[in-house]
Amino acid sequence: MPNDAPAEARVFHPENRFDRMARRPGGVAREHALEAAQAHLEELKADFDDWINVELAQLAASLSRVESHPTDLSAVDAAFHGCAHLRDVGGTMGFELVTFVAANLCDIIDALKAGAVFDKDTIECHLSALALAKTERYRHLSPDQVPEMTAGLRRISQIASIVPDDTVD
Amino acid sequence: MKNPTVNLRDLVILIADPNAYARRITNGILRGFGANKVLEAEQSLGLFQVLTGQKIDILLCCTRLPPHGGLAVTRSIRRNSHNENRTIPILLMSSDTSESTIKNARDAGANMVVAKPMSPKGLYDRLGWIAFNPRPFIDTETYFGPDRRFKIEGYPGGVGRRKGDKQLEVAADVGPALDQNDIDSLFSAARKGQPDA
Numbered sequence: 555m556p557n558d559a560p561a562e563a564r565v566f567h568p569e570n571r572f573d574r575m576a577r578r579p580g581g582v583a584r585e586h587a588l589e590a591a592q593a594h595l596e597e598l599k600a601d602f603d604d605w606i607n608v609e610l611a612q613l614a615a616s617l618s619r620v621e622s623h624p625t626d627l628s629a630v631d632a633a634f635h636g637c638a639h640l641r642d643v644g645g646t647m648g649f650e651l652v653t654f655v656a657a658n659l660c661d662i663i664d665a666l667k668a669g670a671v672f673d674k675d676t677i678e679c680h681l682s683a684l685a686l687a688k689t690e691r692y693r694h695l696s697p698d699q700v701p702e703m704t705a706g707l708r709r710i711s712q713i714a715s716i717v718p719d720d721t722v723d
Numbered sequence: 724m725k726n727p728t729v730n731l732r733d734l735v736i737l738i739a740d741p742n743a744y745a746r747r748i749t750n751g752i753l754r755g756f757g758a759n760k761v762l763e764a765e766q767s768l769g770l771f772q773v774l775t776g777q778k779i780d781i782l783l784c785c786t787r788l789p790p791h792g793g794l795a796v797t798r799s800i801r802r803n804s805h806n807e808n809r810t811i812p813i814l815l816m817s818s819d820t821s822e823s824t825i826k827n828a829r830d831a832g833a834n835m836v837v838a839k840p841m842s843p844k845g846l847y848d849r850l851g852w853i854a855f856n857p858r859p860f861i862d863t864e865t866y867f868g869p870d871r872r873f874k875i876e877g878y879p880g881g882v883g884r885r886k887g888d889k890q891l892e893v894a895a896d897v898g899p900a901l902d903q904n905d906i907d908s909l910f911s912a913a914r915k916g917q918p919d920a
Contacts, residue, residue, distance in 0.1 A: 563861050563862065563863045564862040564863070565859050566859060566862070567857070568810035570857060571734070571780050572734060572780045572812050573857045575730065575732075576729050576731065576734065576853075576854035577854055578730045579728075579730070580730055580732070581728040581731065581732070582730075582731075582756060582757040583728050584728060584729075584851075588844055589755075590754075591846075592843055594754060595748065595751060595843070597751070598748060598751055635741070638787065638818065639742045641840070642742060642818050642839040643742065643744055645839075645840030645842075646748055647748070647840075653840055657818075
């Protein structure tokens with residue numbers, strides 16, 4: 555006769571060095587730890603401009619390849635990863651607008667994978683927005699502080715992300 | 724949650740992220756917190772080489788880690804019964820904060836998810852949460868990892884209740900993207916009698 559009773563789960567508390575060590579007294583107090591971490595980020599900002607310029611150039615080149623070879627998924631993936639780098643790092647370095655625009659562009663590139671049509675104007679608009687977002691004038695602004703820009707980008711990304719019916723199974 | 728002091732000195736921390744600049748940032752933040760033993764990997768192969776070569780105390784892993792992603796890495800670590808790092812805390816870093824991704828991370832055996840772009844505060848508090856709110860591990864035929872029962876949504880979908888579990892109310896669905904508080908709530912162990920956040 556088969557035994558339908560569910561197997562008992564084994565519940566245990568593993569020996570965990572992280573838990574034990576991290577709770578030791580003598581750690582950096584939270585306030586000081588956050589200040590020190592922020593100081594490290596400030597040091598990194600010295601070469602952030604160089605980094606973002608290189609990443610933007612690579613992203614533009616990747617998107618150019620996508621335009622030439624729209625069915626080449628590796629080119630689309632390369633563009634997506636480059637754009638995701640900008641999205642993932644911008645906010646941490648205080649460039650919230652870079653993260654916003656890059657996230658928008660990531661959505662558009664994602665839609666390309668699903669069969670959306672490559673629209674050069676939309677891509678160039680986002681690349682220009684990224685170039686603007688990294689400037690001294692805009693880098694300290696949050697998306698909420700430039701509502702016309704963010705609403706416009708959202709709108710064109712919605713349109714650019716429409717996948718034609720004939721590409722959907 | 725209170726904000727306890729986390730002592731990272733002499734803990735071996737592994738950052739796995741395909742983005743070199745993001746690794747530098749995370750490394751810098753951790754060193755600001757007092758960490759002095761931080762290792763880095765840019766893809767899964769390098770990560771597993773580190774894991775087989777030495778004992779790691781905590782893994783910070785990007786969900787986009789090539790080639791198969793941080794969730795697959797987490798599953799692989801948890802499911803390998805010969806892996807001495809099987810029970811290490813795993814903190815996934817993700818820019819995709821959709822509810823499905825967060826639940827998948829939880830079901831893969833991650834301890835926590837921190838949203839990208841990260842802030843020092845967000846990372847410090849999640850590390851503190853892992854250290855000061857340890858969860859028991861569950862070992863079943865289909866899952867190995869930290870207890871997945873959470874105060875907001877009750878029992879995870881597709882996972883049978885265990886003997887002795889009490890009835891909990893299930894929260895309504897939320898939107899497609901979760902903020903860090905929503906993510907945390909999915910990783911917050913249920914406490915009997917504690918009201919939902």
